[in-house]
Amino acid sequence: MMAQTMPNFLQKRAFLTPDRPAISYLDEQLTFKQLYERSYKTAEGLAAIGVKKGSFTGVLVKNSLNSAIFLYALQLLGATAVMLNNRLSEAELSYQLNDANADFLIYEASFEDLAADAASPIPNIKTFPLEELDSVEGAECAIEEEVSLDAICTVMYTSGTTGNPKGVLQTYGNHFWSAAGSALNLGLSLDDTWLCSVPVFHISGYSILMRSAIYGMHIVLHSHFDAKKSIEDIVEKKVTIMSVVGTTLARIVDELGEGRLPETFRCMLLGGGPAPLPLLEACQSRNIPVYQTYGMTETASQSVTLSPEYSLAKLGSAGKPLFPVSLKIQLPNGKEAANGEEGEILLKGANVTQGYLNKPKETAEKIIDGWLHTGDIGRLDEEGFLYVLDRRTDLIISGGENIYPAEIESVLLSHPEVKDAGVAGVPDSKWGQAPAAFIVPREEHAPSIEALRQFCLERLAKYKVPRDFYLATELPRNASNKLLRRKLPDLIGERGQ
Amino acid sequence: MMAQTMPNFLQKRAFLTPDRPAISYLDEQLTFKQLYERSYKTAEGLAAIGVKKGSFTGVLVKNSLNSAIFLYALQLLGATAVMLNNRLSEAELSYQLNDANADFLIYEASFEDLAADAASPIPNIKTFPLEELDSVEGAECAIEEEVSLDAICTVMYTSGTTGNPKGVLQTYGNHFWSAAGSALNLGLSLDDTWLCSVPVFHISGYSILMRSAIYGMHIVLHSHFDAKKSIEDIVEKKVTIMSVVGTTLARIVDELGEGRLPETFRCMLLGGGPAPLPLLEACQSRNIPVYQTYGMTETASQSVTLSPEYSLAKLGSAGKPLFPVSLKIQLPNGKEAANGEEGEILLKGANVTQGYLNKPKETAEKIIDGWLHTGDIGRLDEEGFLYVLDRRTDLIISGGENIYPAEIESVLLSHPEVKDAGVAGVPDSKWGQAPAAFIVPREEHAPSIEALRQFCLERLAKYKVPRDFYLATELPRNASNKLLRRKLPDLIGERGQ
Numbered sequence: 001m002m003a004q005t006m007p008n009f010l011q012k013r014a015f016l017t018p019d020r021p022a023i024s025y026l027d028e029q030l031t032f033k034q035l036y037e038r039s040y041k042t043a044e045g046l047a048a049i050g051v052k053k054g055s056f057t058g059v060l061v062k063n064s065l066n067s068a069i070f071l072y073a074l075q076l077l078g079a080t081a082v083m084l085n086n087r088l089s090e091a092e093l094s095y096q097l098n099d100a101n102a103d104f105l106i107y108e109a110s111f112e113d114l115a116a117d118a119a120s121p122i123p124n125i126k127t128f129p130l131e132e133l134d135s136v137e138g139a140e141c142a143i144e145e146e147v148s149l150d151a152i153c154t155v156m157y158t159s160g161t162t163g164n165p166k167g168v169l170q171t172y173g174n175h176f177w178s179a180a181g182s183a184l185n186l187g188l189s190l191d192d193t194w195l196c197s198v199p200v201f202h203i204s205g206y207s208i209l210m211r212s213a214i215y216g217m218h219i220v221l222h223s224h225f226d227a228k229k230s231i232e233d234i235v236e237k238k239v240t241i242m243s244v245v246g247t248t249l250a251r252i253v254d255e256l257g258e259g260r261l262p263e264t265f266r267c268m269l270l271g272g273g274p275a276p277l278p279l280l281e282a283c284q285s286r287n288i289p290v291y292q293t294y295g296m297t298e299t300a301s302q303s304v305t306l307s308p309e310y311s312l313a314k315l316g317s318a319g320k321p322l323f324p325v326s327l328k329i330q331l332p333n334g335k336e337a338a339n340g341e342e343g344e345i346l347l348k349g350a351n352v353t354q355g356y357l358n359k360p361k362e363t364a365e366k367i368i369d370g371w372l373h374t375g376d377i378g379r380l381d382e383e384g385f386l387y388v389l390d391r392r393t394d395l396i397i398s399g400g401e402n403i404y405p406a407e408i409e410s411v412l413l414s415h416p417e418v419k420d421a422g423v424a425g426v427p428d429s430k431w432g433q434a435p436a437a438f439i440v441p442r443e444e445h446a447p448s449i450e451a452l453r454q455f456c457l458e459r460l461a462k463y464k465v466p467r468d469f470y471l472a473t474e475l476p477r478n479a480s481n482k483l484l485r486r487k488l489p490d491l492i493g494e495r496g497q
Numbered sequence: 498m499m500a501q502t503m504p505n506f507l508q509k510r511a512f513l514t515p516d517r518p519a520i521s522y523l524d525e526q527l528t529f530k531q532l533y534e535r536s537y538k539t540a541e542g543l544a545a546i547g548v549k550k551g552s553f554t555g556v557l558v559k560n561s562l563n564s565a566i567f568l569y570a571l572q573l574l575g576a577t578a579v580m581l582n583n584r585l586s587e588a589e590l591s592y593q594l595n596d597a598n599a600d601f602l603i604y605e606a607s608f609e610d611l612a613a614d615a616a617s618p619i620p621n622i623k624t625f626p627l628e629e630l631d632s633v634e635g636a637e638c639a640i641e642e643e644v645s646l647d648a649i650c651t652v653m654y655t656s657g658t659t660g661n662p663k664g665v666l667q668t669y670g671n672h673f674w675s676a677a678g679s680a681l682n683l684g685l686s687l688d689d690t691w692l693c694s695v696p697v698f699h700i701s702g703y704s705i706l707m708r709s710a711i712y713g714m715h716i717v718l719h720s721h722f723d724a725k726k727s728i729e730d731i732v733e734k735k736v737t738i739m740s741v742v743g744t745t746l747a748r749i750v751d752e753l754g755e756g757r758l759p760e761t762f763r764c765m766l767l768g769g770g771p772a773p774l775p776l777l778e779a780c781q782s783r784n785i786p787v788y789q790t791y792g793m794t795e796t797a798s799q800s801v802t803l804s805p806e807y808s809l810a811k812l813g814s815a816g817k818p819l820f821p822v823s824l825k826i827q828l829p830n831g832k833e834a835a836n837g838e839e840g841e842i843l844l845k846g847a848n849v850t851q852g853y854l855n856k857p858k859e860t861a862e863k864i865i866d867g868w869l870h871t872g873d874i875g876r877l878d879e880e881g882f883l884y885v886l887d888r889r890t891d892l893i894i895s896g897g898e899n900i901y902p903a904e905i906e907s908v909l910l911s912h913p914e915v916k917d918a919g920v921a922g923v924p925d926s927k928w929g930q931a932p933a934a935f936i937v938p939r940e941e942h943a944p945s946i947e948a949l950r951q952f953c954l955e956r957l958a959k960y961k962v963p964r965d966f967y968l969a970t971e972l973p974r975n976a977s978n979k980l981l982r983r984k985l986p987d988l989i990g991e992r993g994q
Contacts, residue, residue: 004670004847005867007823015881016817146823149847176821180677184712188685214820215681320513323711324673326504326643350501350646370502384512 003150006176009213010036010072011143021218024237025065032216035072042073044138049128051104053078053144056155058097058105060084060115061130063200063223068209070106070130071200075153078144082155082167083201086111087479092165093118096157097125100167100357106130149173155357156203158297167357168297170203177350178207178300179214181322185305186241186267186291188215195233195242197222199479204243204271207301225481227255238264245272245481246279247420249290253282260287267291271302272482273406274316274388276413284311294318294388298353298372303327304386316410317385318378325349329380330373337379342389345378346371377404394485396425398433403464405485408435411459417447422475423466424488437466438475438488446471500647503673506710507533507569508640518715521734522562529713532569539570541635546625548601550575550641553652555594555602557581557612558627560697560720565706567603567627568697572650575641579652579664580698583608584976589662590615593654594622597664597854603627646670652854653700655794664854665794667700674847675704675797676711678819682802683738683764683788685712692730692739694719696976701740701768704798722978724752735761742769742978743776744917746787750779757784764788768799769979770903771813771885773910781808791815791885795850795869800824801883813907814882815875822846826877827870834876839886842875843868874901891982893922895930900961902982905932908956914944919972920963921985934963935972935985943968 006012013022014036022035030038051057057074059081061067074081082100084093097105097118105127107115112129119127147153153172157165194211196219198204212219220237222229225248233239242265244252249270268283268290275283275290283290290311295302304327306319321327326348329337337343348371355363366373377389389404396403405423412421420440428434441447449469456465476487503509510519511533519532527535548554554571556578558564571578579597581590594602594615602624604612609626616624644650650669654662691708693716695701709716717734719726722745730736739762741749746767765780765787772780772787780787787808792799801824803816818824823845826834834840849869852860863870874886886901893900902920909918917937925931938944946966953962973984 005823005845006821006847007818012820016820146845183680183685187687188680190684321504323509323513324503326502348502348643350503 003148004173005146005148006172008076008144008147009172009176009210010039010075011145013213013216017216020216022212023065023068023219023221025068025221028065030065032213035069038069039072039076040143041138042069042133043076043141043143045133045136046073046077046079046106047141048136048139049104049133050126051077051079053142055079055104056082056100056102058082058084058093058100058102058107058125059201060086060093060105060107060111060118061201062086062108062110063196063205063221064108065221066130067108067200068221070133071206071209072213075147076143077141078147078151080152080155083157083206085157085199085201085479090114090117094121096165096167097122099157099165100155104128106133147172149176150354154206156201156206156297166359166362168353169355169357170297170300170353174300174351174353175207175210176214177324178302179211181324181349181351182211182302183215184323185307188217189240191238191264192240193218193220193238195220195222195230195237195239197225197230197248198243202480203295203297203301204480208243225251227251231255231259231261234265235262238262240264241267241269243269243271245270246275247477247481249275249283249288250279253279253286253288256286263287265289269293269302269305271295272480274318274410276410277312277315278414278416280311280315292318294386296374298366298374299325299347299349300351300353303347303349303351306385310385314381314385317381317387319386320384321347321386322349325351327386328371329378339380339382339384342377342379345374345376345386345388347374348372394424396423396433396435398425398428398431398435398463403433403435405435408437408456408460408464408466411456412437412439412452415447415452415455417442418452419443420475422483422485422488424485426468426489426492428467434467435464436468436470436489436492438470438472438491440472440475500645501670502643502645503669505573505641505644506669506673506707507536507572508642510710510713514713517713519709520562520565520716520718522565522718525562527562529710532566535566536569536573537640538635539566539630540573540638540640542630542633543570543574543576543603544638545633545636546601546630547623548574548576550639552576552601553579553597553599555579555581555590555597555599555604555616555622556698557583557590557602557604557608557615558698559583559605559607560693560702560718561605562718563627564605564697565718567630568703568706569710572644573640574638575644575648577649577652580654580703582654582696582698582976587611587614591618593662593664594619596654596662597652601625603630644669646673647851651703653698653703653794663856663859665850666852666854667794667797667850671797671848671850672704672707673711674821675799676708678821678846678848679704679708679799680712681820682804683766685714686737688735688761689737690715690717690735692717692719692727692734692736694722694727694745695740695742699977700792700794700798701977705740722748724748728752728756728758731762732759735759737761738764738766740766740768742767743772744974744978746772746780746785747776750776750783750785753783760784762786766790766799766802768792769977771815771907773907774809774812775911775913777808777812789815791883793871795863795871796822796844796846797848797850800844800846800848803882807882811878811882814878814884816883817881818844818883819846819848822848824883825868826875836877836879836881839874839876842871842873842883842885844871845869891921893920893930893932895922895925895928895932895960900930900932902932905934905953905957905961905963906980908953909934909936909949912944912949912952914939915949916940917972919980919982919985921982923965923986923989925964931964932961933965933967933986933989935967935969935988937969937972
């Protein structure tokens with residue numbers, strides 16, 4: 001059977017609702033018609049330098065109107081975007097460009113040196129600054145008026161604990177089904193406006209661009225997260241939905257003080273792990289409906305969501321799998337877990353990746369009979385709500401016991417004097433590994449280590465209580481503000497106990 | 498590549514939102530959990546009489562809670578429902594059951610004689626009354642927890658002008674994409690309630706059942722269309738959306754008198770051809786937002802929709818193809834028509850059927866490179882709005898000129914003394930065919946034929962003016978109230994001019 005096709009997302013959207021607002025950035029706002037025209041012009045520039053259907057094109061940008069237009073232009077041409085994290089070192093970038101066998105690297109001018117260094121070892125790669133695309137003599141270009149749902153729209157690299165980063169293939173179908181699943185969960189209103197301050201090079205941000213075209217929805221794009229600016233735009237631009245992680249949500253709550261968000265705001269979509277109780281309570285009293293989610297690059301964003309009405313009753317849960325998604329928990333023996341039993345989280349659905357670029361072996365290990373083996377550990381409660389115990393890559397094994405850092409962090413974060421907390425395994429001569437805690441104190445109350453230890457002892461099995469406590473001013477996080485637990489031990493040398 | 502799967506629609510919905518209202522019928526209302534439990538019980542009954550995954554099961558029912566439950570039960574088992582129009586003669590039913598090689602015929606008790614007669618020539622078919630399913634000793638049954646998007650959910654027969662009816666294959670994927678396309682157009686609110694008074698054995702009604710499970714949306718089911726009851730439920734049950742055709746919409750408007758629908762009502766989804774201007778104006782003044790649509794059994798319901806804001810500016814248009822759907826107009830020479838040129842309407846998308854049951858030749862003629870050749874004639878205006886000039890099967894060819902009945906009917910319906918009008922070709926010794934008009938007058942004003950002819954002469958090219966005018970008390974319509982133009986000439990013998 002032939003692969004299903006769909007009309008080109010942005011072109012179709014501009015045809016259907018040309019005059020609706022599509023995107024706002026700083027003081028500029030474009031309708032879908034204008035966005036399409038700008039993207040078309042950029043596509044002509046790309047065509048002039050040789051980008052065409054099937055070209056693998058490295059993308060090294062920040063969030064900006066220009067970069068959004070550029071990403072749509074690649075879709076118009078049917079080129080595949082290799083989305084590069086702009087915090088990577090040149091060696092890491094080179095690795096990914098080489099692995100993807102990229103034909104092009106398009107970069108924002110501010111990354112000129114980094115781009116040149118990253119591209120230098122790559123044979124036959126052509127680099128070009130984004131800002132100059134509009135001033136090249138545009139070439140006639142063939143717009144992909146129909147896209148195959150199996151065509152690769154984007155490649156995003158993810159790292160495991162072992163081995164090199166792998167390029168996750170994301171098809172147009174993956175993106176469409178992700179957007180459809182989200183709409184079936186959150187509903188879809190003509191008045192919706194989604195605030196995007198998460199990076200567009202991550203699936204959290206890119207998926208917002210996709211939803212905009214698919215839903216005909218206005219998005220407000222920020223170059224980076226800023227709590228004050230977020231609140232300002234939620235009020236002034238009538239934002240209804242925003243994507244956050246725990247820390248950015250906490251900063252919004254802090255910034256709000258005793259204030260509340262307007263009634264028009266209807267969804268704070270929270271990724272990157274469950275929010276601790278005090279934060280959820282603070283949100284509730286400020287009219288912030290929090291939807292906790294669980295998802296990953298391999299599932300083209302959220303796959304499991306917890307509605308706000310369950311926030312407290314199901315504290316710590318990521319909720320239930322979206323309508324098009326199937327989920328099961330698998331025991332180490334390969335059997336499906338009963339409710340309550342811990343095991344690996346498996347996901348299946350049309351939003352799930354076909355696999356990793358040029359890595360048939362890793363793909364076959366990770367996707368079996370259509371089920372993505374996430375490597376994350378979780379359990380379902382008796383009603384089928386998912387609790388993600390931890391990402392397997394962060395698992396601490398101590399004296400034969402499994403220790404999940406998130407569980408300990410959740411306890412630490414509920415302590416009134418703790419602003420942020422991370423837990424990672426450190427070598428231990430007796431047990432192999434032991435958990436160590438990294439604490440960012442609230443400025444006005446420096447917590448006593450002994451009090452923290454006691455606090456944990458009262459709430460956790462003894463073997464789970466951190467052996468060491470370190471105070472820090474800031475924890476290592478990636479561009480999406482997700483805690484990088486594997487980098488926590490690096491703090492020890494610098495700051496000490 | 499493996500076919501995509503999804504969770505069983507109703508089972509997943511009952512898991513996600515067990516306590517939301519799912520369906521109301523008469524005085525009964527079921528939540529999704531209750532609906533699932535009832536469907537599960539019926540599935541056990543079906544399993545006891547031998548229905549299982551892959552069984553082709555004839556369905557001879559009216560709209561009722563029981564029949565809705567039964568249709569979901571078939572989905573739980575993975576059986577294919579062969580949807581029978583309960584207005585058919587026994588010979589017509591036998592033809593379809595035989596063509597589908599049906600294993601079972603499940604019927605409502607009121608159709609017992611018809612079912613027995615229809616089934617008698619079919620070898621090995623098992624018949625069973627719907628009402629008794631719940632009282633058989635249920636067998637353990639295997640629920641299809643995952644459905645393949647390529648699996649055949651339903652078969653619905655359509656007739657062309659020539660040849661026998663053909664069974665249109667509708668997959669779970671077709672139904673899902675149809676529902677997704679509709680939601681991307683109409684939006685999706687937690688408060689939505691869809692009134693279904695169109696037959697569930699037609700795609701117009703069945704698609705509402707599907708949307709209910711996919712969206713988690715309450716539906717109000719009526720056994721048949723009743724203008725007064727419709728208005729009552731729109732008000733009392735807070736209906737937000739209703740599916741109608743021109744005549745049923747006109748009856749609602751008549752029944753409303755000077756009244757208006759409540760603000761909560763947001764969409765009258767109009768199928769079966771464009772509404773005439775006076776009806777649209779009457780709707781506008783009564784707060785009835787009319788969405789005109791174009792779709793067919795082969796596209797699992799609406800594929801093209803006109804939003805209310807364009808009702809008057811684009812009078813007679815069916816609008817633009819839904820987000821996931823592609824459309825083009827093809828000239829007789831096989832080339833794509835320019836805007837403004839008439840030709841055959843072609844549709845493509847994941848909602849489009851894979852073809853006709855056991856009819857590879859007809860399928861290959863009708864679906865070419867994924868494009869469904871609808872047989873209908875249309876054109877696009879300069880902004881891409883579709884005008885359906887006529888269903889090709891109704892085309893009147895007179896002296897080498899193409900005449901489209903809908904165009905003439907639209908004129909006749911705009912005459913204040915005309916309540917209903919249909920136009921069909923009748924044999925003509927000089928021109929081959931000539932148009933004849935069939936008029937249902939408003940009771941209080943019997944129109945003069947000469948006045949009507951003059952009215953047409955003022956509004957139509959001379960060759961389009963009907964040669965004959967016949968008065969009638971009622972026009973032949975199918976169970977969806979769609980005008981059956983090919984049956985109009987039968988009125989001549991009975992009623993005369």
